[in-house]
Amino acid sequence: MSHDAAAHHEAHHPALAHHFDSLAQQSEATTLGMWVFLVTEVLFFGGLFATYMIYRSWYPDAFAAASHELDVTLGTINTVVLITSSLTMALAVHAAQLGQRKLLMTFLILTMILGGVFLGIKSVEYYHKFAEHHVPGPDFQFEKEYIRHAQLFFSLYFVMTGLHALHMIIGIGIMLVMLWWSWNGTITEEYSSPIEISGLYWHFVDIVWIFLFPLLYLIGRHAH
Amino acid sequence: MSSHILPKRVYYTIFAILLFCTYLTVQIAFLDLGALNTVAALGIATFKATIVVLFFMHVKYSTRLTWAVVLGSVFWLGILLALTMTDYLTRVWRHYG
Amino acid sequence: MASPTVFMPPRHYLNDGYGIKSWLLTRDHKRIALLYLASVTFFFFLGGAMAVLIRLELATPVGDLVTDETYNKLFTMHGVMMVFFFLIPAIPSVLGNFLVPIMIGAKDLAFPKLNLASWYIYVIGATFTTYSLVTGGLDTGWTFYTPFSTVASSSNVISAALGIFITGFSSILTGLNFIVTIHRMRAPGMTWFRMPLFMWSIYATSLIMVLGTPVVAITIVLVAAERLFHFGFFDPRVGGDPVLFQHLFWFYSHPAVYIMILPAMGVISELVAAFCRKQVFGYKFVAFASVAIAVLGFLVWGHHMFVAGISVYAALVFSILSFLVAVPSAVKVFNWTATMYKGSVSWQTPMLYAIGFIGLFTIGGLTGLFLAAVGLDVHVTDTYFIVAHFHYIMVGGTIMGYLGGLHYWWPKISGRLYNEFLAKISAAIIFVGFNLTFFPQFILGYLGMPRRYHAYPPEFQVLNVLSSAGASILGVGYLLPMIYLMWSLRYGRIAGSNPWGAVGLEWTTTSPPPTENFAETPIVTWEAYDYQAPVEHHVA
């Protein structure tokens, strides 16, 4: 919280909130705030991973059989799409830090498109599940042997990927706001922390998928 | 904070590593390694997650506090998983039904 | 008090803007604290009314006042209202919101808009829960164990669960706000070990809020998914494990009881220091004890499940860890007692509450040791022994601390002094009513009266009548502060900036403080609770 001359220069910066001493202190605070929020997200998904871990250790064969019903190619494509969107997001942050407005906006749009592609592929997969009656509930159909434990797998599949997709939709919403702020000049080379923290959020959603993909799609594939 | 601007090529190399790891994890899944399959899958996923955190999320160049927050979240997730497993690994009667 | 100039500042945060908009759209942490004070008090009395009904019902062995269906809804809503809408938000959101920026010399919290959002989220969550109360109630108990809550209960589980789910985010946002503020916005010179101990306990509480609440959020999502979409996570018919729900639930809910007690401990450290005019004995130990409780609190949840079917090995692991978490609490109690040694102990109301807290919390904490010993817990769990234990901690501890804090900082909040005589009487009534209500329940518990029973065998009636009598005294005791505190707003004597002659940044600014808390950002040069430094330098 330096009290040097720079503070006066920044004192009237439009984005500086009244209760912060300097822009540096404000962006440090917002970054710490986002990281603490990501801790809550880690533990939010953590509860799901704990449930997954226990039921998979109890019913390994049923989980393997049910996992074979998922389409690995679509899953892999989705993973690649999401990693690319992480790259474009990182480059967007890079551009924002250098104040390259045009580049920043193109990368933000690219990230949103990739997010949309991911959601598209996801909805295709969901449609397959509905078509093959793999949605747990009264009309759930599966080979006789694992009919009950496979329902557990698919319940986990739908809740995990559903929550992940919801976080993806929120992410795209944030990108829209960032695009609007980049367009109307709120984001400058000095004040690029909003892009950085939305980048943190987006990378986190990507990391969740990095764990979801092997855990859901790649169980016991060798037996296939 | 415009604390540390990485050169673009760092991002591209990280991107390449991530793609390679994805390819690797899918290939390994189709080999029959028994219990090792899960270990490999989780190992690669953890590696991918760490490099995303370190480079894409700039944690490598961030303050010690950010490090503490990141390691804290992993540690607390560990508490949840580990202490729940102390129960499930030592239950004498089997679950069934 | 002997401070030279006792005056009410012309401009302060209360008259810095009038009308509904200035309150409902405020970003001032002090006004948000008052918004929370109003909503939290409302739910305290709503939950309290249900408690009185429950005690009236239990005065007779036969369930004759209300049907068993209504009784189940009463104790469920008493639990939900008190836990989620009073005990968890009370001290952090009311006293914490008001004091955190002032105590560290900041103008406001790190994210004022998020702070207001967290109040609105609290109100939305509360509306959902009140909706489910009004349209038929919830009968699953505040713990909503599966498979009862997912398969067998036909009450409004979804709307109540949604209410709690939403209120959880209000708790997360408050915790997040405090953590960032304490890390990033301390005034120059305000090092970690110069911060008041209330700040340490608020920091530890915020850690728990941020690390624990998400896990109960996902548990609620799983229960809702099971009820709505037949995703049988905890349904044994599909191979699910009901005990897994208990693991996930208690992973949050035990640290949640530390969210409830830690802030009260922080308030007590402040009260003991201010009313003995002495540095708290072993400042560093008490500070680290708060953080130790927060961390160890996450390792012990299994002691709620000793009979729930977890393995013998797991029961022992959780039992030994539960004994570890008891040690920091003991250290705190010893340090408070040592602080009073050779202090200048005043008998003003906040100090009475502090002494009451230390006494009752000691009993509450020690009975916790009974429950951590597995062999004994098998007999006493799910009986009234448990009810007595956690009420001694919640009512004897948290509410005593909350009232003590409210009385101590009331002059700073309102600029007025409350009537000391009336306050002492109500404190005495609360102390007597409390003990009469909950001490018999220890005996009831050991005799084997189970929890949540609408009708009970006749041999337990005498103790239950005692407890019901105590409950009505306690109810009256809680109404009194409402009256004389409101009265003091209009007719109370002007307080002046430091009515208690205490040390602390909040006593260096005017009462009530201006919107930006300080004329200009203070530079801190003195240690925490440094009563030896010349007094005038503390009065701004």
Next chain:
Amino acid sequence: MAGRVDNLYFFLLAISIFFSVLIAGLIVFYAIRYRRRDPDSVGTVLHGMMALEVGWTVIPFIISMVIFVWGASVFFAISRPPDETLNIYVVGKQWMWKFQHLDGQREINELHVPVGRPVKLIMTSEDVIHDVFVPAFRVKADVIPGRYTNLWFQPTKPGRYHLFCAEYCGTRHSGMTGEVIVMEPSEFQTWLSGGAPEGSLASAGAKLFQDLACNTCHRPDAQGRGPVLEGLFGKTVQLQSGETNTVDEAYVRESILNPAAKVAAGFQPIMPTFQGLVTEEQLLELVEYVKSLQALPQVQTR
């Protein structure tokens, strides 16, 4: 058993009274002894003493470890039943307790047991989680749907003792109570023989074994497609997946409800599931029947 729990309780009570009186006494004494006489007096500065701090951290720690060890030893005694016990099956159902003795007696909300003999309750639930709690014997255990939990006690004095449901289970949770009636062994025998209308549990199981056509595959002459059940109970069997598994109540119940989970080595997973076809009571009868099948003498006399 109750005695050991009570001793631990009184020990803890003594510690609690000691510390409560100590703390309460000290703070009241200090409040009076050092009460503020003139409004401006300030407390004397006391520098924290490390020895004191370490002292009152280590001492509570040691005391709590002592309590832990004592509590753990009592818990071991509670959770491990002796080998020779009188087994009684308990089925918890929303708001009633059904008890089944091995010789066929069925009781609702009442349990007759002989004095002096260790009794083991093997419990399961048909719907939600319940909890068998007998305060007089200081025992309690949750009853969880989907699996067996057990609890044991050894009554020492004849009489009628309360039995409560101690896990909230819905509207009439407080009505779900019963009584344990402890009788002299002779009285117990007369009571036992008096009320056995339809024969022992095992005989009911045998009849069910025919009705459900289990015998088409499970034949004593090992010609059937299912494993021979005679003399199987208690043994360890080799599984298809290479693991071994002891044949106990849980394994028999699982193989009926979910046969494919642990297929015995050398057999095909062709057995249909009986989930939803057999009630909890019928399951208990089948389990008892399998238990009662003694190994056949080597010569195939049947």
